Amino acid sequence: MRIEAIELYEYRLTYAHGTYAMSKGRSASQQPSNLVRIVADDGLEGWGEAAILSGNYLPLFAGGTREALRELAPHLIGEDPRAIKRIEGIMDGVLTGQNNAKSAFDIACWDLFGKSVGLPVAALLGGVLGENLPIFEAIPLSSTEANIDFVTKRSAAGIRRFQIKVGDDPQRDAARVRSIIEASDDDIFFYVDANAGWTLLEASIGMRAMEDLNIWFEQPCTDLADCALLRKMSPLPLIMDESVVTLADLYRAKYEVGAGGINLKLGRVGGITRAANMRDTAQNLGMHFNIEDIWGGDISAAAVSHVAASSRPANLLQTSFFNDWTEEHVAGYQPRVRHGVGAAPTGPGLGIEIDRGLIGEPVTSFS
Structure with a gap:
């Protein structure tokens, strides 16, 4: 060929x-x-x-x-x-x-x-290990009221995992996060993501203000060394995202930062090949991970679903189908999220048909 x-x-x-x-x-x-x-x-x-x-x-x-x-x-x-x-x-x-x-x-x-x-891509990556993929959605930075309304609407559609965007004023962020959690159902899991937007000082203030909450923090600061310092200041677990691009970064995330997991985005690391390699290494290191992409529609969602479905369920924290976040659908809005879970298409390749x-x-x- x-x-x-x-x-x-x-x-x-x-x-x-x-x-x-x-x-x-x-x-x-x-x-x-x-x-x-x-x-x-x-x-x-x-x-x-x-x-x-x-x-x-x-x-x-x-x-x-x-x-x-x-x-x-x-x-x-x-x-x-x-x-x-x-x-x-x-x-x-x-x-x-x-x-x-x-x-x-x-x-x-x-x-x-x-x-x-x-064969579907998931089969080529080692086989389907998970047929009910836990799906999360991100809550954009906005007012507390708008965020609570977002959770109410999306949880009614079956989503039970949410990423709360933070990274501006740490005290206001902490108050907003607390209000969202208190206003939501007990079975909904939340975590926060600063998208590397906090300084070390801001992150230390924000994390200390939320230490009593059952949450983890994703990439509070840009620099891995700053995130490592935060592990000494707060007991809250860390997930690394933007700073993990290579396998060397993955090892630093675990052994220098003390991160419990990583967020793997296909477009950030270079595609399915490198994402699967990093995922397998993370699994062997006893780490957890999210599988997603930078952004995208039906094709990105399908690619993500195959990497997620071929992951060990015990290590996969959650995944996202970005075609649920976007209006345009070039492959019939497939794959789809149903009641808060997703699955990889079963057809050959990505398993979707482009219109x-x-x-x-x-x-x-x-x-």
Whole structure:
């Protein structure tokens, strides 16, 4: 099998709940997304997606990802899409970093691989270990009243796990978190995420103000060393996210920070291949993890579902299907969250069918 053609598509994803707001004034109501279609010489096709959550969230931005996709694509023509490690090496030889763009091609290759052998991606990753994936949703930074209303509506739809965005004034954040928890059902689990938005001082104030709550903190500060200092100040468990990009970062998260887990985003680490590798290492280290992506629609949700479904349930904290957070659906709104749980599609590859009538013509193509 050889890659005969590559097509790139662009579209916008609209946040389903108005404005998605994080710490330090970062917010967006729409996000740019990129779709990759890889066509093999036997006519099979594979799809991947790379979406961006604003340019001030990670050292990535929409224009950079789109240029990186154009830079990488010609080098993959003629290659076997099932030779995943070779594809990874070729992309690394062309560009350093640019993991978000590499993720789209990696996902598309896995989709093609699965279709070529008639198996879902989860089977190729070791098999389905979890059929009822615990789903969480993020509560954007807003007023206490708006956050409580968000939880009320989404919990009525079956969601029982929520990530509360914090990272501005630590005392106000602590009061808001406490009010949300007190106003919600006892069986709902909450945790907080500063998206690396707090300074060490702010984080120490916020964590101490919430020490009596049954919660964990996700990436309170940008620097791993600052997060390590926080472990000495507060008993609350830490989950690392933005600062974990490589396996070396994973080891630092556990042995330097003392983090109990990590949040693995496919677009941040470079796709299914690297996410699965980091997940397996985390499992072997006795760590826990979330599986998700930076942002995305149906294709991203499908890719995430296969990595999550092939994870050990004892180590998987939760996952998210971003197509439940967005309005646009290019694959029939699949996979779907049902009563707070999700599952990986069972068809070959990603197990979803792209409606090309919804995405228009490719913005560029290579052959």
